[in-house]
Amino acid sequence: MTTQKRSMKGVAAASLVGSALEWFDYFLYGTAAALVFNEIMFPKGDHFVSTILAFSTLALGFVVRPFGAIYFGQLGDKIGRKKVLVITLLLMGSATTLIGFVSTYEYVGVLAPIMLVCLRLIQGFGAGAEFGGAAILTAESAPANKRGFYSSFPGVGVYIGLLLSAGTFAILTQLPKEIFLGWAWRIPFLFSALLVVVALIIRIKLSETAAFEKLAKSGKVSKSPLR
Template identity: 50%
Template sequence: MSSTLTAEEKERGAQLKRATYASSVGSALEYYDFALYGLASALIFGKLFFPNDDPATGLIKSFAIYGVGFLARPVGGLIFGVLGDKIGRKFVLVVTIVLMGGSSTLIGVLPTYQQVGVLAPTLLLILRLLQGLGAGAEQAGSTVLMAEVAPVKRRGFFAALPFIGIQGGTLLASAVFAYMGTLPEEILLGWVWRIPFLCSILLILVAVFIRVKLNETPTFQELANQKEVARQPLSELFKNSGSLVFKGIGLRMAENGGSYLFQSVAVAFVTTAPLTQDKTTGSLAVALGSLIGIFSVPFTGSLSDKFGRRTMYRTGAIFITLFSFPAWYMLSLDNKWLTILTIAVGIGICVNTMLGPQCAMLPELFGNRSRYLGVAMSREISAVLAGGIAGIIGASLIKAFDGSWVPLAIYMFILSLITLISTFLVPETAGRDLLMIEDARTESIPVITDSHGFQITNTGSTAVIFDGETRRVIKTEEK
């Protein structure tokens, strides 16, 4: 008996390791691509694809195409989220990484406006749409995958580990652009800008290799075994969980919006007249913030196991709310080192204190039948409302108010308040059983451990008896 249990424990450990690698590489690719595109939008795409416009208008158009990718994300989240809840997590994770990474690689071979005219920005728009479709379910899938295979008591920590890939991808993109910013402009705009996009194919190959070796998650396997897989995940989600989707969107406004404001808009702001920061300053700042995030994301995820998801999330929301006005004022002072410090703290501390607990919290909010779609809709609708239009609004505010920092600070403050209020509207989810079909509720659902190590959860209509270690359902009794 002990040898069988040992074999099962080894397999669970191996699956956890494979899931961590698979999710981390996918996260690294997504945020490498998006950070790369955001930095390119702020610094070079206007000159390559909109050379006939004045710099401010070219910047707005460049960020507009950047925002289009976010508009496609909810569509991708909807399509692949439904598939993830109907046919499983593994298949979707392979498809999305190929679609997202392939689109990014093709950006590296695009012709510019000088070569083919208006066709150039049109092709860029199409690839950005495809990139957004893949990304729309990629991060939701990684989040759900890790939450469903992680040990319950350390779910916050393990679910946050793949998000080191976010920091790694952003760090890599920022470091690449920091180096590229030192090159003569004619070389940078001639062909060097293509290299980082073409390198996406390396991450694709690694991610696909790892993901095809994954097993399906035990929670989805249990759904399939019990013949409980949702036939209509979308209608079921919005019938039973619509309010949770909106609360999840609220939770993401400061985290996602703040991330892109610091990563892209702040970089554009400090290089726009009358400010005089060079192109490397913003890239170095984003790189430092991402380096801090490699440690702060799993650390705050681990703290959420101890102190609760809401407590840690609210702490990050308070940080960014209080930091909004001082941050943009310091950026306006045109001091290189103060700029680097401000952006690094904004990304590494304020944003990532929310991201750490979010990794486990969003999957824990939703029941097993519609979890993938619920997480995808919460993440990707908020990605449009917060991150997607942040560049457009930010660039427009810079132009409309002649580079004043105050409107940008007000914008970030509003996003932060929305998230802070949302932390009071969601239940505490730490330690929740992910086999449960019901969504998280405001009142806690007691879990009783019997003398045999089995756990009993009363959900209102049923009593679910499951193994406290493996999370396998032993028996479901109608009350």
């Protein structure tokens, strides 16, 4: 196997695994909003209202995604694709893990939904750059005749992350409700810390794309890519 083929397989694996794990983190929140947060993170009394509030916090992640894409997109054009993907991985992984430590409304009152909203905003901000960054890294690294094929890997990772998050909660919901709502729902959020370490190791081993390195060496990296 040639060095180029080995390198491209590494890039494809990093795009797939990294994307899957980051979107596993992102979709965990959506599943938890429907099953957990409406029960324990908001005032009890009106189940319908608490459910609407839970899904409102879910929506905030989508609202800030374009801003994350703009910020990290231009940053990637200045410092490189690899560095930005490492930053977004740490950003999303930290936010997801911390969600597993958020106390409930019963114990800290209004601080519970406030902390949840802040962490969801961080998640959404990081997610805004993940897909585009992974796709660019893969496209710039792939040979011209297989660029479309390799660029599909980040997209595949999104749906793997969705299946993993749904499957994890499908298993946990088999537990008694008091155990599930008491502490078991936190397991996937805390476990994401380990998954992020795995993805981080894979991404750190990547090389920067040849296209960006060429720009950097020639001194043609834009100082204001957004403009």
